[in-house]
Amino acid sequence: MFSPECFEEFPDHTDRYPTVAEVAQSARQLVARYPEACRLRRIGRSRAGRPILMLSVGHGRHHVLVVAGPHPDEPVGGATALVLAEQVARGERLFAATDPAVVTWDIVLCLDPDGAAVSEAGAQGVPGTAAPTLRSYYRTTYRPIAAEQPEWAPIVARRLPESEALFETIDALRPFLQCSLHSTDVGGSWVQLTRDLPELAAPFRTSAAELGIPLQHGTYDALYWENPGPAVYVLPPPDNTARLAAGSENIGASTWCAPLRYGGVTAIVEVPMWASDLAQDLTPYPDAEHALCDLAGLVLDGGRQVTAVLEKARAFLSPPRHDPLRRVLEWMADGLYDMVANSWEPLARQAATASADDDPRRLTTAQVAALNIVARRQPIRAAGLLLRLLHASDDQAAPALYRELDDLFTAWCADAEEALRVRWVPVRHQVEHQARTVLAGADSALKAPR
Secondary structure (H helix, E strand, C coil): CCCCCHHHHCCCCCCCCCCHHHHHHHHHHHHHHCCCCCEEEEECCCCCCCEEEEEEECCCCCCEECCCCCCCCCHHHHHHHHHHHHHHCHHHEEEEHCCCCEEEEEEEECCCCCHHHHHHHHHHHCCCCCCCCCHHHHHCCCCCCHCCCCCCCCCCCCCHHHHHHHHHHHHHHHCCEEEEEEEEECCCEEEECCCCHHHHHHHHHHHHHHHHCCCCCCCCCHHHCHHHHHHHEEEECCCCCCCCCCCCCCCHHHHHHHHHHHHCEEEEEEEEEEEEEHHCCCCCCCHHHHHHHHHHHHHHHHHHHHHHHHHHHCCCCCCCCCHHHHHHHHHHHHHHHHHHHHHHHHHHHHHHHHHCCCCCCEEEEEHHHHHCCCCCHHHHHHHHHHHHHHHHCCCCCHHHHHHHHHHHHHHHHHHHHHCCCCECCCHHHHHHHHHHCCCHHHHHHHHHCC
């Protein structure tokens, strides 16, 4: 299913992610090569006025909507979008969902171009490597606060122009499948669905195995969701808030759930940048209760240390309303670390009551590893953002604070790489697995009753 020729559209063939501009240029070249099959149009503008572009391939009456770039720190989606577009434009008709006479593929090239611009700015002048490290990644990347994430903002009662553009597109197209292209920093691959697609599990599992990508058995995003297949999670009814993670109680308002009103389904396809085989270790974890307490302490202690440096720098940093990085830091300092740590208390109580190894309340190594990833990610993410601000500041106090924080940041990244046993997944493999999963999802969803 994978079409590596699409990488020829990029300026070079290194193992890297294309920029938003490169994705848009490659889309234009696809339109020029396949003018009868492809159209490119603007479906909206971002808060800063950047265009939100959608590439449509095919003329079928059924629609698959693919959303790339919902989070600017998850860069794989743009490359996957181009692979999918070329696959359909060539008209190879591997199955009905790739027949352009049956299905139109509508591909949003980047849902959050403003966030992508901030993230890409952090990487300017930073040399690429064949195998990046967590340190190089978190020193350059950016993820906005929840209220500025287009898919997530409606959950916290904010309607961004990017969100509105996507909602309007969903209402116009009524897609039988929406695929949101995500990646995770460390772990395995998993799929979150708003309704089960039973025929997706087997090809998803096969693709991951062929490419050496572990499956994520247990994920913070879907701790209490139904789990009909390995690394496949199905969203509970939106009114069943007891089974939703902290902060996602209003998930029914998200763009993910919008296709449900037309009988459609959404698949959130996650692939790891760095793999950790711990993500698929199903052996019972010894003393999980104490492990979760330790991880909660890791989040809180790391958060306090970053916030302590932030407190010293607040006087000379730009105010949050003028700086997106500063907004994220203040948002994280204002209760996010506590929310993450406190959300694991039910799991710790559950683990404390487990007895035998086959007790369903017993947590696996994979589940604990998933929380370990989150516990380490939060302080590292915050430290990376603050280092960017300190590096850019000309205040005389900035260099000393930078050195203090950089020592912590470097140690945390090294500890995470060792504790989680990470290994870089080549970009081509990330893209291939995500594209295969989307195509299998489309095949399954087209057959499913609606």
